[in-house]
Amino acid sequence: MALRVARKLAGLVATLLATSFIIFGAAYAAPGDPVTFLAGGKENLTPEYLAAVRAQYHLDDPFSVQYGRWLWDALNGDLGRSFQYNDEVLDLLAARLPTTLGLVAYATVLFVVIGVALGVLAAVRGGRTDSTVVAGTTFATSVPPFVAATALISVFGVQLGWFPVAGGGSFTHLTLPAITLALGAVAIISRVTRQAMVEQRELDHVTVARASGLAERLIVVRHVFRGALGPVVTMCGLVSAGMLAGTVTVETVFGLSGIGSLLVGAINTHDFPVTQAVLLLMVVAYITVTTLVELAQPLIDPRARIERSRA
Amino acid sequence: MLLSVEDLTLEAGGRRPILRDVALQVRRGEIVGLVGESGSGKSTIARAVLRLLPQGARVSGRVLVGGEDVLTMDDARLRALRASDVSMIYQDPRSSLNPVRRIGDFLTERMILTLGRPAAEARSRAAELLAAVGMRDPERRLRQYPHELSGGMLQRVVIAAALAADPALILADEATSALDVTTQAETLALLRTVQAERGLGMLFITHDLHLASAFCDRVHVLYAGTVVESRPAADLFADPRHPYTAGLLGCTPELGDPRPLRPIPGRPPSLDDLLPGCPFSPRCPHAEAECETWAPRPVAVEGGVAACRLIPVAVQERSPV
Numbered sequence: 001m002a003l004r005v006a007r008k009l010a011g012l013v014a015t016l017l018a019t020s021f022i023i024f025g026a027a028y029a030a031p032g033d034p035v036t037f038l039a040g041g042k043e044n045l046t047p048e049y050l051a052a053v054r055a056q057y058h059l060d061d062p063f064s065v066q067y068g069r070w071l072w073d074a075l076n077g078d079l080g081r082s083f084q085y086n087d088e089v090l091d092l093l094a095a096r097l098p099t100t101l102g103l104v105a106y107a108t109v110l111f112v113v114i115g116v117a118l119g120v121l122a123a124v125r126g127g128r129t130d131s132t133v134v135a136g137t138t139f140a141t142s143v144p145p146f147v148a149a150t151a152l153i154s155v156f157g158v159q160l161g162w163f164p165v166a167g168g169g170s171f172t173h174l175t176l177p178a179i180t181l182a183l184g185a186v187a188i189i190s191r192v193t194r195q196a197m198v199e200q201r202e203l204d205h206v207t208v209a210r211a212s213g214l215a216e217r218l219i220v221v222r223h224v225f226r227g228a229l230g231p232v233v234t235m236c237g238l239v240s241a242g243m244l245a246g247t248v249t250v251e252t253v254f255g256l257s258g259i260g261s262l263l264v265g266a267i268n269t270h271d272f273p274v275t276q277a278v279l280l281l282m283v284v285a286y287i288t289v290t291t292l293v294e295l296a297q298p299l300i301d302p303r304a305r306i307e308r309s310r311a
Numbered sequence: 312m313l314l315s316v317e318d319l320t321l322e323a324g325g326r327r328p329i330l331r332d333v334a335l336q337v338r339r340g341e342i343v344g345l346v347g348e349s350g351s352g353k354s355t356i357a358r359a360v361l362r363l364l365p366q367g368a369r370v371s372g373r374v375l376v377g378g379e380d381v382l383t384m385d386d387a388r389l390r391a392l393r394a395s396d397v398s399m400i401y402q403d404p405r406s407s408l409n410p411v412r413r414i415g416d417f418l419t420e421r422m423i424l425t426l427g428r429p430a431a432e433a434r435s436r437a438a439e440l441l442a443a444v445g446m447r448d449p450e451r452r453l454r455q456y457p458h459e460l461s462g463g464m465l466q467r468v469v470i471a472a473a474l475a476a477d478p479a480l481i482l483a484d485e486a487t488s489a490l491d492v493t494t495q496a497e498t499l500a501l502l503r504t505v506q507a508e509r510g511l512g513m514l515f516i517t518h519d520l521h522l523a524s525a526f527c528d529r530v531h532v533l534y535a536g537t538v539v540e541s542r543p544a545a546d547l548f549a550d551p552r553h554p555y556t557a558g559l560l561g562c563t564p565e566l567g568d569p570r571p572l573r574p575i576p577g578r579p580p581s582l583d584d585l586l587p588g589c590p591f592s593p594r595c596p597h598a599e600a601e602c603e604t605w606a607p608r609p610v611a612v613e614g615g616v617a618a619c620r621l622i623p624v625a626v627q628e629r630s631p632v
Binding site: 203204205207208209210211212213214215218222223226227300301302303 | 390403410456
C-alpha cells in the first residue's frame with residue numbers, strides 16, 4: 001500500500017516535471033521578443049536599454065539555465081513577476097483563481113445533476129424520451145460556446161433581465177457562464193450515463209434481482225445505476241478537469257476576470273512568467289482531479305481494491 | 312399441484328414458436344427434470360414460470376403456481392410470487408450476484424425490500440441460511456464481495472438466497488453446469504438435501520440426460536420447444552421411447568459400454584427453421600415421409616407420454632424405436 005502510494009506520487013512528480021519542461025520550452029520557442037513589450041514601446045528601443053532589460057530578466061542565459069532557475073524558484077513558491085503587470089504572479093493567480101474555480105464548480109454541479117438525470121431518464125424510459133434526450137443534448141453540444149453565451153445573454157440577461165450580462169463577483173454573475181460551460185458536458189455525461197445503464201440492465205444479476213420480486217424502481221437504483229456509477233464518475237471527473245483549462249472563451253465573453261482571461265492576456269503580451277504559471281496550474285489541477293477520480297474508484301467498485309492490494 | 316404448465320406456447324418473432332404446447336407438472340416434494348439441447352427452450356420455460364418473458368413475446372396457455380395463473384396476475388401479485396413462492400437458481404453464480412454489493416446485501420435484499428422484514432432479523436436469517444447450506448464462518452461471508460468467493464461457494468450463496476423466503480417451488484436452471492465436477496456433486500447433494508428437508512417442488516433443468524435421470528423423479532425431454540417425452544426417470548433411462556431421447560442417451564459415453572458413440576446427425580433447429588410436422592423428423596433415423604407433416608401430440612406410453620408418430624407401431628412390434 002505504502003509502495004503503491006509512493007509509486008503514484010513519483011509518477012505525479014515525473015508528469016509535472018515533464019509538463020513544466022514542455023511549457024517552459026514552448027514559451028521560450030514562441031515567436032516574438034518579450035523585450036519589445038518589456039521596454040514599453042518602440043521609442044525606447046535603444047540597444048543599451050534592451051541589453052539592460054535582457055540582463056534584468058536573465059533573457060541572455062542559455063535555455064537550460066533559464067529553465068533551471070525558473071523551476072527552482074517555482075519549487076520555492078516564487079513564480080516570478082509578471083512582465084505586463086509588474087506584479088507577483090502568485091498574487092495575480094490568487095486574485096483570479098476563485099472566479100475560475102467557482103465557475104467550474106458551478107458548471108460541474110449543473111452538468112452532473114442534469115446530465116445524469118437525463119441519462120437515467122433516457123435509459124429507463126427508452127423510446128421517444130430516449131430520442132428526445134439524445135437529439136436535445138446533441139443540439140446543445142453542437143452550438144459553439146460563444147454562440148450559446150450570446151444567446152443566453154440576449155435572452156436571460158438583456159430581454160428578461162434575470163441575470164447580469166457581464167462581470168463577476170457573485171453567484172448570479174456566474175450563472176449564465178456556468179450554464180454555457182455545462183451545455184456541452186451535459187450531452188457527454190447523459191450519453192455515458194445512458195449507455196452504462198443500458199449495458200448494466202442487460203446483466204444477469206439484474207434479471208436475478210427482478211426474479212426475486214424486487215420493484216423496478218429499486219432495481220434501477222440499487223443495481224442498474226449503482227453498476228453504472230464507475231464510468232459516470234470517471235467521465236464527470238475528466239470533463240470537470242478539462243473545464244479547468246477550457247474557461248477561456250466563456251470568461252472572455254462574460255467579462256469574467258478568471259484564470260482563462262489571464263492566460264489569453266498573458267499570451268498576447270508575451271508575458272512568459274504568467275503564461276507558464278497559468279499553464280502549469282491547469283496541468284496541476286487536471287492531474288489532481290483525475291487522481292482524485294482514480295482514488296475514488298475502489299470505493300465504487302470493490303473489485304478494484306483487490307487489484308490495488310496486489311499491485 | 313404446485314406447478315402446472317398447460318399448453319404453453321410462446322412466440323417471439325422467429326419463424327417458429329420458442330415453446331409449443333408445453334405441458335408439465337411439478338408436485339410438492341417432487342423433482343422434475345427438464346432436459347434438452349441449448350436453444351430447446353428449457354430456460355424459457357423456467358423464466359415463464361416467473362413471467363420473465365423475452366421482449367415482444369406473444370404467449371398463450373397457462374402457467375399455474377398453486378392454482379394461480381402467473382401469466383395473467385397483476386404486477387403486485389407477481390412481485391409477491393417472485394419474492395416468496397418461487398425461487399430460481401441460475402447457471403452461473405458469478406453473474407447472478409451484483410459484483411459491487413456484498414454477499415449480505417444479496418441475501419437480505421429480498422427479505423428487507425420485498426418481504427419487509429426488519430434489517431437485523433434479515434441479517435441473522437441470512438447467516439442461518441449460509442450455515443444451512445454448509446458455509447463456515449457465515450458472519451464473515453456476509454461482509455465479503457462476490458469476487459472473494461469461489462464459484463462453488465457462490466452457488467451455495469445463491470441457493471441460500473433461493474431459500475430465504477421459504478418458497479414452495481425452486482427452479483434450478485443448469486444450477487450445476489458451470490461448476491467443476493466435485494463442486495457439482497456437492498451442490499447436487501445440497502440441493503437434494505434442502506429439497507427433501509423442506510419438501511420443495513423442484514424443476515431441475517439440465518442438458519445432461521444421465522444427470523437428470525439420476526437426480527429427478529420424472530423427466531421431460533424438450534426438443535425445439537416441444538416436449539417429446541415425459542416419463543419417470545428410471546423408465547426413460549432404461550427404455551427411451553422417443554427417437555430423440557434414445558439419441559441423447561446414445562451420444563453420452565459410458566464406461567463398460569461397448570456401443571460406439573452415436574452423435575445425433577444434423578444440428579438443433581434454430582428459431583428460423585419452419586417445422587410443420589414433427590420437429591425431430593429431419594434428424595430422426597426412423598423418420599418416414601408422413602412424419603414431416605404429422606403435428607406432434609403426446610401418445611401414451613408406459614409411465615407417461617411420448618410425442619412420436621411411430622410409437623403405436625413400435626408397441627405392436629415390441630421393438631424399441
